[in-house]
Amino acid sequence: MNLAIIAPSKDVKDWVETFKKLDPSLTISVFPAIERYDRIDVVVLWQHPHGILKQFPNLKLICSMGSGVDHIITDPDLPGNIPITRIVDPRLTFSMTNYVVMGILNFHRQFLRYLEDKTNKVWDMSNPEIDIQVGVMGAGQLGTDVLDKLKALGIPALAYGNSLKDNYQHPYFYGEELDYFLKQVNVVVCLLPLTPQTTGFLNLKLFKKFNRGTYLINVARGKHLVEEDLLTALSEGYVSGALLDVFQQEPLPKTHPFWEHKAITVTPHIACITMYQAAVPQILDNIQRLAASNPLKNQINLSLGY
Amino acid sequence: MNLAIIAPSKDVKDWVETFKKLDPSLTISVFPAIERYDRIDVVVLWQHPHGILKQFPNLKLICSMGSGVDHIITDPDLPGNIPITRIVDPRLTFSMTNYVVMGILNFHRQFLRYLEDKTNKVWDMSNPEIDIQVGVMGAGQLGTDVLDKLKALGIPALAYGNSLKDNYQHPYFYGEELDYFLKQVNVVVCLLPLTPQTTGFLNLKLFKKFNRGTYLINVARGKHLVEEDLLTALSEGYVSGALLDVFQQEPLPKTHPFWEHKAITVTPHIACITMYQAAVPQILDNIQRLAASNPLKNQINLSLGY
Numbered sequence: 230m231n232l233a234i235i236a237p238s239k240d241v242k243d244w245v246e247t248f249k250k251l252d253p254s255l256t257i258s259v260f261p262a263i264e265r266y267d268r269i270d271v272v273v274l275w276q277h278p279h280g281i282l283k284q285f286p287n288l289k290l291i292c293s294m295g296s297g298v299d300h301i302i303t304d305p306d307l308p309g310n311i312p313i314t315r316i317v318d319p320r321l322t323f324s325m326t327n328y329v330v331m332g333i334l335n336f337h338r339q340f341l342r343y344l345e346d347k348t349n350k351v352w353d354m355s356n357p358e359i360d361i362q363v364g365v366m367g368a369g370q371l372g373t374d375v376l377d378k379l380k381a382l383g384i385p386a387l388a389y390g391n392s393l394k395d396n397y398q399h400p401y402f403y404g405e406e407l408d409y410f411l412k413q414v415n416v417v418v419c420l421l422p423l424t425p426q427t428t429g430f431l432n433l434k435l436f437k438k439f440n441r442g443t444y445l446i447n448v449a450r451g452k453h454l455v456e457e458d459l460l461t462a463l464s465e466g467y468v469s470g471a472l473l474d475v476f477q478q479e480p481l482p483k484t485h486p487f488w489e490h491k492a493i494t495v496t497p498h499i500a501c502i503t504m505y506q507a508a509v510p511q512i513l514d515n516i517q518r519l520a521a522s523n524p525l526k527n528q529i530n531l532s533l534g535y
Numbered sequence: 536m537n538l539a540i541i542a543p544s545k546d547v548k549d550w551v552e553t554f555k556k557l558d559p560s561l562t563i564s565v566f567p568a569i570e571r572y573d574r575i576d577v578v579v580l581w582q583h584p585h586g587i588l589k590q591f592p593n594l595k596l597i598c599s600m601g602s603g604v605d606h607i608i609t610d611p612d613l614p615g616n617i618p619i620t621r622i623v624d625p626r627l628t629f630s631m632t633n634y635v636v637m638g639i640l641n642f643h644r645q646f647l648r649y650l651e652d653k654t655n656k657v658w659d660m661s662n663p664e665i666d667i668q669v670g671v672m673g674a675g676q677l678g679t680d681v682l683d684k685l686k687a688l689g690i691p692a693l694a695y696g697n698s699l700k701d702n703y704q705h706p707y708f709y710g711e712e713l714d715y716f717l718k719q720v721n722v723v724v725c726l727l728p729l730t731p732q733t734t735g736f737l738n739l740k741l742f743k744k745f746n747r748g749t750y751l752i753n754v755a756r757g758k759h760l761v762e763e764d765l766l767t768a769l770s771e772g773y774v775s776g777a778l779l780d781v782f783q784q785e786p787l788p789k790t791h792p793f794w795e796h797k798a799i800t801v802t803p804h805i806a807c808i809t810m811y812q813a814a815v816p817q818i819l820d821n822i823q824r825l826a827a828s829n830p831l832k833n834q835i836n837l838s839l840g841y
Binding site for chain 1: 663
């Protein structure tokens with residue numbers, strides 16, 4: 230098989246070495262050094278230049294280097310008939326959940342308040358906890374893991390998704406139950422997939438439905454959030470604070486108001502990072518499945534967008 | 536029954552009201568307004584003036600207002616033959632574990648680093664996680680809950696205690712296995728009871744056995760920690776940082792070096808606070824058990840000290 234890695238923003242040296250070590254028979258090209266586009270069977274993508282995929286006349290498989298595929302399916306020139314797979318990495322789930330639980334507990338136990346009290350040498354024992362009920366938007370693999378872990382911690386939590394789920398193991402709301410769902414919670418975690426329907430979903434209209442002072446955690450995609458609407462929601466009290474790992478533009482520009490906003494905590498898209506150690510074997514497995522005409526693993530459903 | 540509450544540092548109005556509401560037949564005095572010491576059957580204590588207990592000739596039961604009893608058993612004039620009970624509050628365990636898990640996750644995901652990066656508008660995605668293995672010192676009810684919750688989160692953790700435990704549900708070390716235990720971990724949580732044996736247990740000799748850069752969380756008692764030794768251990772790199780909720784002197788004096796130390800996070804003894812709503816019914820239950828000559832609940836073993 231001939232494989233091309235197209236990930237202009239990434240250093241893929243470790244990926245190439247791991248592919249070669251695990252399957253010396255593979256031929257690997259790294260964009261832009263691809264000599265014969267017509268010989269490529271499989272592309273491995275992270276934020277590829279849109280439009281480039283139509284230059285591969287014999288493409289048989291498209292693999293995302295991460296768990297998200299929005300960078301792929303937003304390409305208007307995406308070939309419609311080629312399967313797309315994504316990475317499901319237990320380590321990635323572990324990292325994501327730890328980050329989210331950290332953010333939830335820091336709100337619950339008011340970690341930022343105590344840091345500020347420390348700066349001012351203030352010893353204030355009053356009201357040491359904020360009672361919380363957590364709403365997780367997005368009940369896929371990542372959202373479900375967060376809900377499982379919160380349940381183990383004894384922290385009440387509910388899920389919201391965009392489709393009916395039968396026998397889901399946590400309280401679950403969908404579609405028009407959004408208002409009802411939001412009225413139950415004072416922490417909202419966004420783990421939605423990025424689709425045309427969820428782009429800009431975290432906007433002022435939504436924030437106005439929050440219980441006043443709700444805390445927002447966005448670890449999905451920057452494009453879920455209308456950033457200026459968050460600033461309005463903070464100044465008007467719908468939202469009391471936010472932990473954000475993803476942004477419309479990354480790295481976050483130095484002039485962006487989030488950097489200096491006291492109630493917003495910014496992290497540099499590190500909630501989870503796909504490890505090549507986990508990803509490369511999964512891509513190789515799918516290449517072998519493709520060669521043997523076996524069903525692919527973690528193939529995405531293009532009509533759902535995830 | 537005649538009850539006296541002796542807690543000079545606390546506002547006990549809510550306690551008195553709750554006692555009266557739940558058992559109108561009780562007679563309640565609040566120190567120092569105790570008219571007839573000889574009529575008191577039960578004392579409810581928080582940091583009572585040592586020596587005062589011998590003034591109660593007809594005392595039948597001593598109740599701690601919290602989960603700790605070190606404030607009682609350190610009284611050199613403690614009557615030896617009167618049972619002592621403590622509070623076991625599931626809400627208290629919930630609060631304590633949440634605080635500890637928050638501290639562990641903040642170290643694991645380097646929350647303080649990202650806050651500093653935010654102040655400096657730095658976008659640095661490198662090395663977003665510190666791999667952790669947690670050592671919990673103290674495998675009583677609180678320590679075990681922390682270990683249970685860490686296991687649910689998938690975070691490896693071991694326990695250390697001072698006595699042999701059979702069939703304990705987590706990896707457990709005791710006594711002279713201390714060095715071996717410490718070599719496995721890079722986060723140490725102190726949840727030991729305060730006894731003569733554990734006073735000053737967190738000292739430089741112990742810190743020198745840590746893996747370099749170990750993170751310390753003390754939520755037990757201030758007297759577990761030799762505070763100047765922590766400063767030495769931080770400057771020499773045995774310890775990389777600490778989250779401290781308890782101190783030798785509380786409130787922490789304004790001149791104390793911990794306030795300004797960058798690697799030490801200080802909180803004002805709020806990891807868990809005993810709620811009168813949970814505590815009063817437990818004390819009443821024991822008063823009824825005493826009257827009926829039934830076995831007391833959560834009675835402490837004076838020879839163990841907890």
